[in-house]
Amino acid sequence: MTDISNPKTPNPKMSARNVNVYYGEKQAIQNVSIDVDTDNVTAFIGPSGCGKSTFLRTLNRMNDTVASARVTGEITLDGEDIYSSGMDVVQLRARVGMVFQKPNPFPKSIYDNIAYGPRIHGLASSKADLDQIVESSLRRAGLWDEVKDRLKDSGTALSGGQQQRLCIGRAIAVEPEVILMDEPCSALDPIATAKIEELIHALRGRYAIVIVTHNMQQAARVSQRTAFFHLGTLVEYGVTSEIFTNPRELRTKDYITGRYG
Amino acid sequence: MVDQHTVKAFDEDINRLRGLIAEMGGRVETAIEEAMTALVQQDEKKAKAIVDNDGRIDALEAEVERLVVQIIALRAPLADDLREVIAALKIVGVVERIGDYAKNIAKRVPKIGDHRTIEPISLLPSMAQVASEMVGDALNAFAARDALLAEAVVQRDSVVDSFYNSIFRTLVTYMVENPKTITECAHLLFIAKNIERIGDHATNVAEMVYYAATGQYLPERDRTTIIES
Amino acid sequence: MTAPVPSPQPDRAPTDWKGAAMQKRIAARYSAERRFRTLGLTAIVMSAGFLAYLLISMLHDGLAGFTRTEIAMRIDFPTAPIVLDPASLRSANADAALASVNWQSLTDQAAQENLGKDSIWLAPSAWVAVRDAVKHDPSVLQKVATLNLPASAELDLAAKSDGSDEAEAAYARLDKTGLVHRAVNWSFLTASDGTDPTQVGIWGAFKGSLLTMTVTLLLSFPIGVLAALYLEEYAPRNRWTDMIEVSINNLAAVPSIIFGLLGLAVFLNTLHLPRSAALVGGLTLALMTMPVIVIAGRNAIKAVPPSIRDAALGIGASPVQVVFHHVLPLALPGIMTGTIIGMARALGETAPLLMIGMRAFIASPPGGITDPATVLPVQIFLWSDEVSKGFVEKTSAAIIVLLAFLLGMNSIAIYLRNKFERRW
Numbered sequence: 071m072t073d074i075s076n077p078k079t080p081n082p083k084m085s086a087r088n089v090n091v092y093y094g095e096k097q098a099i100q101n102v103s104i105d106v107d108t109d110n111v112t113a114f115i116g117p118s119g120c121g122k123s124t125f126l127r128t129l130n131r132m133n134d135t136v137a138s139a140r141v142t143g144e145i146t147l148d149g150e151d152i153y154s155s156g157m158d159v160v161q162l163r164a165r166v167g168m169v170f171q172k173p174n175p176f177p178k179s180i181y182d183n184i185a186y187g188p189r190i191h192g193l194a195s196s197k198a199d200l201d202q203i204v205e206s207s208l209r210r211a212g213l214w215d216e217v218k219d220r221l222k223d224s225g226t227a228l229s230g231g232q233q234q235r236l237c238i239g240r241a242i243a244v245e246p247e248v249i250l251m252d253e254p255c256s257a258l259d260p261i262a263t264a265k266i267e268e269l270i271h272a273l274r275g276r277y278a279i280v281i282v283t284h285n286m287q288q289a290a291r292v293s294q295r296t297a298f299f300h301l302g303t304l305v306e307y308g309v310t311s312e313i314f315t316n317p318r319e320l321r322t323k324d325y326i327t328g329r330y331g
Numbered sequence: 332m333v334d335q336h337t338v339k340a341f342d343e344d345i346n347r348l349r350g351l352i353a354e355m356g357g358r359v360e361t362a363i364e365e366a367m368t369a370l371v372q373q374d375e376k377k378a379k380a381i382v383d384n385d386g387r388i389d390a391l392e393a394e395v396e397r398l399v400v401q402i403i404a405l406r407a408p409l410a411d412d413l414r415e416v417i418a419a420l421k422i423v424g425v426v427e428r429i430g431d432y433a434k435n436i437a438k439r440v441p442k443i444g445d446h447r448t449i450e451p452i453s454l455l456p457s458m459a460q461v462a463s464e465m466v467g468d469a470l471n472a473f474a475a476r477d478a479l480l481a482e483a484v485v486q487r488d489s490v491v492d493s494f495y496n497s498i499f500r501t502l503v504t505y506m507v508e509n510p511k512t513i514t515e516c517a518h519l520l521f522i523a524k525n526i527e528r529i530g531d532h533a534t535n536v537a538e539m540v541y542y543a544a545t546g547q548y549l550p551e552r553d554r555t556t557i558i559e560s
Numbered sequence: 561m562t563a564p565v566p567s568p569q570p571d572r573a574p575t576d577w578k579g580a581a582m583q584k585r586i587a588a589r590y591s592a593e594r595r596f597r598t599l600g601l602t603a604i605v606m607s608a609g610f611l612a613y614l615l616i617s618m619l620h621d622g623l624a625g626f627t628r629t630e631i632a633m634r635i636d637f638p639t640a641p642i643v644l645d646p647a648s649l650r651s652a653n654a655d656a657a658l659a660s661v662n663w664q665s666l667t668d669q670a671a672q673e674n675l676g677k678d679s680i681w682l683a684p685s686a687w688v689a690v691r692d693a694v695k696h697d698p699s700v701l702q703k704v705a706t707l708n709l710p711a712s713a714e715l716d717l718a719a720k721s722d723g724s725d726e727a728e729a730a731y732a733r734l735d736k737t738g739l740v741h742r743a744v745n746w747s748f749l750t751a752s753d754g755t756d757p758t759q760v761g762i763w764g765a766f767k768g769s770l771l772t773m774t775v776t777l778l779l780s781f782p783i784g785v786l787a788a789l790y791l792e793e794y795a796p797r798n799r800w801t802d803m804i805e806v807s808i809n810n811l812a813a814v815p816s817i818i819f820g821l822l823g824l825a826v827f828l829n830t831l832h833l834p835r836s837a838a839l840v841g842g843l844t845l846a847l848m849t850m851p852v853i854v855i856a857g858r859n860a861i862k863a864v865p866p867s868i869r870d871a872a873l874g875i876g877a878s879p880v881q882v883v884f885h886h887v888l889p890l891a892l893p894g895i896m897t898g899t900i901i902g903m904a905r906a907l908g909e910t911a912p913l914l915m916i917g918m919r920a921f922i923a924s925p926p927g928g929i930t931d932p933a934t935v936l937p938v939q940i941f942l943w944s945d946e947v948s949k950g951f952v953e954k955t956s957a958a959i960i961v962l963l964a965f966l967l968g969m970n971s972i973a974i975y976l977r978n979k980f981e982r983r984w
Binding site: 135237240 | 870873877886890
């Protein structure tokens with residue numbers, strides 16, 4: 071393989087160096103080195119099974135829940151190795167929040183969905199404090215005006231797009247430093263998708279955001295940096311406008327122009 | 332490299348786009364050459380035909396614009412596809428302009444009259460030959476995504492400029508020596524200027540082709556100074 | 561990088577959708593559909609028929625068991641040879657005062673006066689009813705009271721046209737005098753086992769069942785649920801857990817009599833726990849119910865969508881928080897349904913309880929889990945074995961009580977499932 075793009079970014083929040091992920095005998099990720107920038111939205115694109123979701127899940131150790139998964143190499147959050155024994159995985163996941171492909175609100179009230187994280191981490195000292203966190207999280211998730219009169223309703227009664235914004239609100243309620251989004255719009259209609267994209271845009275700068283998406287237009291719209299994964303390797307990583315107008319790697323070009331099978 | 336898109340209709344659109352531009356290029360090249368023939372042979376009928384044919388070039392431009400808008404809307408092209416489509420949109424504008432210059436030349440034919448005595452008129456066809464080849468090569472480079480050919484076109488612009496400088500000087504000398512020829516010399520001067528502009532536009536097209544093919548901008552070159560400016 | 565998708569081969573003849581062969585296939589498809597539907601409907605009708613037959617015959621035989629034949633009898637308490645101060649009946653030692661009276665001779669004498677030679681048709685234990693009437697309302701001692709006393713089992717059968725000729729003749733005679741009538745037999749619901757079918761009740765067995773079920777539930781539910789949680793959420797997938805899984809599945813299929821033998825060997829012979837007690841019965845049934853709860857629990861836990869676990873883990877919940885805040889509440893309706901089905905099976909179980917001696921004749925309801933007790937199905941088994949004809953309807957009545965108990969438990973299961981089931 072030719073010289074891959076520089077993994078470094080000016081202001082990295084997380085850094086991965088020479089990361090390999092194995093599921094049993096099968097190697098899912100090969101030697102990936104990449105920085106996640108603090109002030110930017112980073113998009114991971116690539117064909118199905120290329121390892122982009124797998125890699126995303128190594129960033130907050132969600133792969134720990136898969137018994138056969140094994141990770142080598144180094145991933146740091148603010149310079150601290152997240153796979154070291156000193157890192158508490160529960161705290162890590164509070165600092166590196168995650169939003170999933172399918173909106174998955176808890177079958178509880180909207181209020182409890184948002185309040186759950188702050189409650190288990192003890193972030194609110196009083197009921198008023200918690201109310202405040204719920205309101206500000208819902209506001210930042212762009213959902214407050216739609217649900218403020220029915221906070222006691224079940225989160226599962228919302229529409230798909232609202233559910234996904236509720237999930238984003240739930241993630242930001244614990245004030246994470248990084249938010250990982252695993253194809254957050256794949257189950258949503260274009261209007262709901264646009265709202266999520268607008269939300270991502272609004273959250274940029276406050277949180278480092280990583281988004282995995284199959285929709286290249288979406289990656290182009292929401293991200294400032296794009297990484298192209300193929301067959302478990304990082305093929306190209308660079309500024310989004312460069313990747314989508316003038317990719318350096320042939321594989322990247324063939325994929326984004328729709329020539330890859 | 333895989334040339335074909337997974338969605339074949341995309342390939343068909345791109346091919347049709349290239350076909351339209353090739354047709355436009357061919358028509359413009361012909362128009363330039365015919366204009367020269369008409370000038371040299373004082374063939375007013377031919378000149379009239381060139382002016383009439385310009386409508387077809389304008390129609391082709393409109394068709395390419397429509398197709399480009401449709402490709403962008405329906406296929407959401409990216410990377411080299413995107414650059415190519417955008418280049419196509421810009422190129423047709425320029426090519427249409429080149430067609431207009433050819434038309435302008437043809438329009439001057441009846442006004443010049445039968446004056447084969449003026450020496451520079453023998454230089455003009457050679458100059459036009461180079462300029463029209465530049466147009467042809469630039470459009471061939473576009474069809475073949477050939478960055479090297481595009482670069483070569485850009486280099487040739489200086490030849491056209493040299494021709495222009497030489498013709499300019501000669502015509503000015505003529506006018507000074509023989510004020511009666513001023514009218515037709517002025518027309519010839521404009522024709523030379525038009526051909527020089529055609530060369531510049533061909534260069535622009537080549538630069539766009541170079542960007543479309545490589546994603547890089549051609550480094551700024553030192554342009555031969557044109558006397559009048 | 562793959563080759564472009566090949567275009568479909570164009571060399572097939574167009575399908576003739578309207579042709580005769582096609583129409584025949586369509587007709588065959590529809591008739592197959594109809595056949596299958598008819599078969600299904602037949603199956604439903606047949607099973608509904610069997611169920612209806614069971615219920616109707618049970619109700620027909622059993623409802624009579626809730627009634628008894630009574631003979632109205634005038635007893636002249638003021639002139640009777642009894643010395644009993646009504647005031648003493650309101651004091652603390654009322655039972656002692658009652659015990660000092662020979663109720664039996666009083667009743668016999670009254671029967672002689674009222675019925676003459678037909679006094680033999682009065683139940684031998686009718687005096688108990690007299691005593692209870694006085695106990696209930698001491699004021700009758702000051703007057704001539706008419707009490708409804710239970711008739712003997714034979715007259716009771718005669719009243720249901722199922723007795724001996726002699727008894728039926730006596731019933732016809734008494735019926736003319738207007739002294740006999742039928743009434744609800746409340747004592748059936750409040751008394752315990754006995755030898756006289758007119759006097760037996762279901763309460764002892766019912767309470768025994770209740771105590772046994774309590775022991776079973778308290779043991780098998782927490783153990784079963786925790787085992788299911790551990791296996792689903794924590795245990796690594798390896799040979800050991802596979803073996804445990806197979807064992808649990810096998811355990812659920814082991815015949816219940818084997819559990820009875822196990823209970824006999826372990827709880828009675830080794831641990832020397834009291835024989836015939838609800839404690840041992842409950843322990844034995846808990847062993848039997850546990851695998852059912854584990855299996856139902858695991859299925860319910862598996863049915864909780866992984867996305868909920870991901871969601872909780874993704875905002876930093878620890879595994880225990882994930883289990884107790886999300887998985888368990890969502891799985892609970894399923895677990896409870898499984899548990900109640902397991903309990904219902906345990907409630908109907910006879911064989912293992914026979915092995916640990918819960919078939920003894922127990923004439924008083926158990927006071928606690930270590931007292932000798934019997935349970936409803938065993939009671940039914942015992943009564944169905946009785947010689948006296950009067951027990952036939954008691955057996956059916958007991959079955960009705962058992963079915964009602966089961967129905968009640970299943971209703972609770974359905975209620976809980978609907979109440980707690982959530983959509984996601």
